[in-house]
């Protein structure tokens with residue numbers, strides 16, 4: 001293996017091949033601190049050609065590779081299982097082109113999501129993917145996990161925002177699929193194999209992404225609702241009356257809000273009355289219009305119909321940001337609170353209320369005192385349905401119950417036609433669990449694709465499959 005390290009150093013320069021513990025540690029533990037791995041080295045190529053050279057050298061030596069972007073993934077997909085070379089893409093961080101007439105941007109995989117949003121804004125365009133980790137998460141990671149976030153309801157997830165890809169294949173060849181076309185029916189659409197593959201089929205080095213007109217006005221509201229069914233009724237009302245202008249519709253349970261109020265400085269409950277559930281609503285329009293007025297009228301109707309108990313509309317940018325901070329800080333607050341069992345699930349929106357009611361009851365019966373922290377992008381059917389330990393229980397005992405908790409939650413998700421991973425992927429975390437819910441036929445198709453592109457199993461082993 002010394003020979004491989006020497007070759008990698010010759011290809012990239014000594015400063016971009018890290019082997020000392022003090023240098024490698026940040027790449028070897030995930031954001032939640034749940035997975036820690038070991039690696040032969042961390043390499044930091046700066047161009048697509050260098051990525052291809054790294055892959056060729058590793059393939060020659062028979063050493064597996066783990067692609068890594070911002071290391072904000074929540075399923076352990078970017079953490080090596082033991083002895084691989086971690087390929088960090090963060091030095092591939094150039095915006096290659098913006099085509100305003102075509103409404104596209106071509107970026108390298110290591111650009112942070114924020115950098116892409118800012119580059120789009122500099123051309124008076126919107127790149128709508130948005131999530132709490134956007135300052136650190138990279139476009140490569142976003143595409144490899146098919147990230148969702150808070151605006152999927154209107155603009156779709158990472159897959160729907162992607163027109164073309166550049167990928168280094170497991171044998172070191174470069175596939176240039178950087179086409180900025182909205183229509184291209186020339187056979188299998190290969191980019192979709194790599195989106196959501198969590199780095200198991202190849203290394204994404206660049207992408208052509210869709211841009212949109214920037215909203216000229218937005219309106220943001222926080223409304224109290226008595227139960228999830230009322231939130232869904234309110235969403236249905238908004239859809240009927242204001243349709244495509246809804247950019248976000250987020251559900252926040254009281255326990256989730258309370259964690260933010262407890263742990264995040266300067267947080268304040270926007271409403272009196274301790275509502276058991278709340279929704280964060282954002283509307284936007286590319287034409288100047290009185291959206292806040294329209295939202296106020298809609299919410300007044302919702303209160304009259306018993307769907308909402310109370311509501312407040314942000315009157316300034318600062319108030320808008322304060323409302324969003326309550327939603328965006330839930331994961332961080334839950335991390336500060338302590339260990340939790342997390343579920344990133346999706347359901348048909350019409351089944352969400354039934355899921356929460358039945359799952360809450362089943363978990364309370366099986367695990368007395370368990371605290372359910374539920375929030376999510378309810379507008380697109382995605383819930384983060386997490387469990388924090390009962391106050392009296394210790395961490396190890398609580399985490400020891402993960403499989404039993406998962407069984408209750410995931411079996412019900414499957415029964416109601418949902419998915420056990422809405423936007424975070426499978427990684428290491430759910431690769432065994434998925435076997436219970438996908439048919440043997442579907443798993444065989446996935447294995448066949450893996451075998452076709454990576455017959456030696458060198459690309460991110462121990463993840464997904």
Ligand SMILES: Cc1cc2nc3c(=O)[nH]c(=O)nc-3n(C[C@H](O)[C@H](O)[C@H](O)COP(=O)(O)OP(=O)(O)OC[C@H]3O[C@@H](n4cnc5c(N)ncnc54)[C@H](O)[C@@H]3O)c2cc1C
Pocket residue numbers: 031066067068069070071072073074076077078079089109130131132133136137138139140141142143144145146147148149150198199200202203204205331332423424427460463
């Ligand atoms: C506070 C917080 C909030 C979050 N909110 C959301 C949310 O709302 N929605 C959401 O979808 N996710 C969310 N996430 C999860 C995470 O941010 C996303 O999964 C993100 O897309 C990961 O990007 P990354 O660059 O950090 O990828 P990494 O964590 O580095 O890697 C993730 C996976 O992608 C692979 N990968 C990375 N780069 C490449 C590449 N160039 N080519 C091939 N494979 C690659 C890795 O091998 C790994 O399997 C959140 C995370 C945090 C910490």
